[in-house]
Amino acid sequence: MAEVAKIIQEKIERYGRERKALIPILNGIVEKKNYVDNEDMICIAKALDISAADVYGTASFYSFIEDKEVGKYVIRICKSITCDMKGKHKILKALEDELRIKLGETTINKKFTLLQTNCLGLCDSGPAMLINNEPFTHLTPEKIHEIIRNYRNK
Numbered sequence: 001m002a003e004v005a006k007i008i009q010e011k012i013e014r015y016g017r018e019r020k021a022l023i024p025i026l027n028g029i030v031e032k033k034n035y036v037d038n039e040d041m042i043c044i045a046k047a048l049d050i051s052a053a054d055v056y057g058t059a060s061f062y063s064f065i066e067d068k069e070v071g072k073y074v075i076r077i078c079k080s081i082t083c084d085m086k087g088k089h090k091i092l093k094a095l096e097d098e099l100r101i102k103l104g105e106t107t108i109n110k111k112f113t114l115l116q117t118n119c120l121g122l123c124d125s126g127p128a129m130l131i132n133n134e135p136f137t138h139l140t141p142e143k144i145h146e147i148i149r150n151y152r153n154k
Protein backbone atom coordinates (compact mmCIF):
# COMPACT_ATOMS: atom_id res chain seq x y z
CA MET A 1 0.00 0.00 0.00
CA ALA A 2 2.89 2.33 0.80
CA GLU A 3 4.23 1.67 -2.69
CA VAL A 4 0.91 2.67 -4.22
CA ALA A 5 0.73 5.85 -2.12
CA LYS A 6 4.25 6.71 -3.26
CA ILE A 7 3.33 6.24 -6.94
CA ILE A 8 0.22 8.38 -6.52
CA GLN A 9 2.26 11.11 -4.86
CA GLU A 10 4.95 11.06 -7.56
CA LYS A 11 2.40 11.31 -10.38
CA ILE A 12 0.51 14.10 -8.65
CA GLU A 13 3.77 16.03 -8.28
CA ARG A 14 4.37 15.58 -11.98
CA TYR A 15 0.85 15.99 -13.43
CA GLY A 16 -0.94 17.94 -10.73
CA ARG A 17 -3.84 16.89 -8.54
CA GLU A 18 -6.03 16.61 -11.61
CA ARG A 19 -7.84 14.03 -13.63
CA LYS A 20 -5.04 13.96 -16.19
CA ALA A 21 -2.90 12.25 -13.55
CA LEU A 22 -5.26 9.27 -13.48
CA ILE A 23 -3.86 7.24 -16.39
CA PRO A 24 -0.23 7.82 -15.37
CA ILE A 25 -1.13 6.70 -11.83
CA LEU A 26 -2.90 3.56 -13.10
CA ASN A 27 0.03 2.76 -15.40
CA GLY A 28 2.52 3.35 -12.60
CA ILE A 29 0.70 0.94 -10.31
CA VAL A 30 0.38 -1.69 -13.07
CA GLU A 31 4.12 -1.39 -13.75
CA LYS A 32 4.82 -1.96 -10.07
CA LYS A 33 2.47 -4.80 -9.20
CA ASN A 34 0.62 -5.80 -12.40
CA TYR A 35 -2.88 -4.98 -11.17
CA VAL A 36 -4.96 -2.24 -9.54
CA ASP A 37 -7.39 -3.48 -6.90
CA ASN A 38 -10.37 -1.79 -5.23
CA GLU A 39 -8.30 -0.51 -2.33
CA ASP A 40 -5.89 1.16 -4.76
CA MET A 41 -8.78 2.71 -6.68
CA ILE A 42 -10.22 4.21 -3.50
CA CYS A 43 -6.80 5.71 -2.66
CA ILE A 44 -6.52 7.18 -6.15
CA ALA A 45 -10.04 8.60 -5.96
CA LYS A 46 -9.31 10.28 -2.61
CA ALA A 47 -5.99 11.65 -3.84
CA LEU A 48 -7.48 13.13 -7.01
CA ASP A 49 -10.77 14.11 -5.38
CA ILE A 50 -12.84 12.19 -7.90
CA SER A 51 -15.27 9.32 -7.36
CA ALA A 52 -14.09 5.73 -7.01
CA ALA A 53 -16.61 4.88 -9.74
CA ASP A 54 -14.80 7.28 -12.04
CA VAL A 55 -11.48 5.56 -11.33
CA TYR A 56 -13.05 2.14 -11.81
CA GLY A 57 -14.72 3.24 -15.07
CA THR A 58 -11.38 4.40 -16.48
CA ALA A 59 -9.46 1.34 -15.27
CA SER A 60 -12.02 -1.10 -16.63
CA PHE A 61 -12.06 0.66 -20.02
CA TYR A 62 -8.45 -0.37 -20.55
CA SER A 63 -8.36 -4.13 -20.95
CA PHE A 64 -4.71 -4.21 -19.89
CA ILE A 65 -5.49 -2.96 -16.40
CA GLU A 66 -6.51 -5.88 -14.20
CA ASP A 67 -8.56 -5.25 -11.08
CA LYS A 68 -7.46 -8.35 -9.21
CA GLU A 69 -4.16 -9.96 -8.44
CA VAL A 70 -2.43 -11.52 -11.44
CA GLY A 71 0.78 -13.46 -11.87
CA LYS A 72 4.21 -12.02 -12.48
CA TYR A 73 3.79 -12.82 -16.17
CA VAL A 74 0.43 -12.05 -17.76
CA ILE A 75 -0.13 -13.94 -20.99
CA ARG A 76 -2.70 -12.39 -23.29
CA ILE A 77 -3.59 -14.52 -26.26
CA CYS A 78 -5.37 -12.79 -29.13
CA LYS A 79 -8.97 -13.95 -29.47
CA SER A 80 -9.83 -11.95 -32.60
CA ILE A 81 -10.91 -13.45 -35.88
CA THR A 82 -7.63 -13.66 -37.81
CA CYS A 83 -5.73 -15.39 -35.00
CA ASP A 84 -8.77 -17.58 -34.45
CA MET A 85 -8.64 -18.69 -38.09
CA LYS A 86 -4.89 -19.23 -37.86
CA GLY A 87 -5.25 -21.82 -35.11
CA LYS A 88 -5.49 -19.89 -31.86
CA HIS A 89 -7.34 -22.85 -30.27
CA LYS A 90 -4.30 -25.10 -30.59
CA ILE A 91 -2.17 -22.37 -29.03
CA LEU A 92 -4.56 -21.92 -26.14
CA LYS A 93 -4.63 -25.67 -25.55
CA ALA A 94 -0.80 -25.77 -25.54
CA LEU A 95 -0.72 -22.91 -23.01
CA GLU A 96 -3.29 -24.58 -20.77
CA ASP A 97 -1.40 -27.88 -20.93
CA GLU A 98 1.99 -26.31 -20.26
CA LEU A 99 0.77 -24.09 -17.42
CA ARG A 100 -1.81 -26.57 -16.05
CA ILE A 101 -4.41 -23.82 -15.71
CA LYS A 102 -7.47 -22.75 -17.69
CA LEU A 103 -8.10 -19.43 -19.37
CA GLY A 104 -8.64 -16.72 -16.74
CA GLU A 105 -6.63 -18.53 -14.07
CA THR A 106 -3.29 -17.93 -12.36
CA THR A 107 -0.77 -20.65 -11.55
CA ILE A 108 -0.47 -21.60 -7.87
CA ASN A 109 3.03 -20.12 -7.67
CA LYS A 110 1.60 -16.82 -9.02
CA LYS A 111 4.05 -16.79 -11.87
CA PHE A 112 1.61 -16.89 -14.83
CA THR A 113 -1.91 -15.66 -15.55
CA LEU A 114 -3.60 -16.72 -18.78
CA LEU A 115 -6.00 -14.23 -20.38
CA GLN A 116 -7.45 -13.40 -23.78
CA THR A 117 -7.35 -10.02 -25.45
CA ASN A 118 -8.69 -8.36 -28.55
CA CYS A 119 -6.58 -7.92 -31.69
CA LEU A 120 -2.99 -6.97 -30.91
CA GLY A 121 -2.39 -5.47 -34.34
CA LEU A 122 -0.17 -8.41 -35.29
CA CYS A 123 -2.74 -10.18 -37.47
CA ASP A 124 -0.39 -10.84 -40.38
CA SER A 125 1.89 -12.73 -37.99
CA GLY A 126 -0.76 -14.60 -36.03
CA PRO A 127 -1.51 -16.48 -33.96
CA ALA A 128 -0.11 -13.89 -31.58
CA MET A 129 0.12 -13.23 -27.85
CA LEU A 130 1.77 -10.92 -25.37
CA ILE A 131 3.61 -11.84 -22.20
CA ASN A 132 3.49 -8.62 -20.23
CA ASN A 133 4.67 -6.21 -22.95
CA GLU A 134 6.62 -8.69 -25.07
CA PRO A 135 4.88 -9.82 -28.30
CA PHE A 136 5.15 -13.36 -29.69
CA THR A 137 4.01 -14.19 -33.21
CA HIS A 138 3.69 -17.11 -35.65
CA LEU A 139 2.93 -19.27 -32.63
CA THR A 140 2.86 -23.04 -32.75
CA PRO A 141 2.28 -25.46 -29.86
CA GLU A 142 6.01 -26.32 -29.96
CA LYS A 143 6.95 -22.65 -29.67
CA ILE A 144 4.59 -22.25 -26.72
CA HIS A 145 6.30 -24.99 -24.75
CA GLU A 146 9.69 -23.42 -25.41
CA ILE A 147 8.57 -19.87 -24.56
CA ILE A 148 6.93 -20.92 -21.29
CA ARG A 149 9.95 -22.97 -20.27
CA ASN A 150 12.17 -19.92 -20.87
CA TYR A 151 9.91 -17.74 -18.73
CA ARG A 152 9.81 -20.36 -16.01
CA ASN A 153 13.58 -20.10 -15.74
CA LYS A 154 13.64 -16.28 -15.53
Ligand code: FES
Pocket (backbone or CB within 6 Å): 078, 079, 080, 081, 082, 083, 084, 119, 120, 121, 122, 123, 124, 126, 127, 128
Ligand atom coordinates in the same frame (compact mmCIF):
# COMPACT_ATOMS: atom_id res chain seq x y z
S1 FES B 1 -6.42 -10.93 -34.99
FE1 FES B 1 -4.83 -11.55 -33.65
S2 FES B 1 -3.41 -9.95 -33.71
FE2 FES B 1 -5.06 -9.26 -34.93
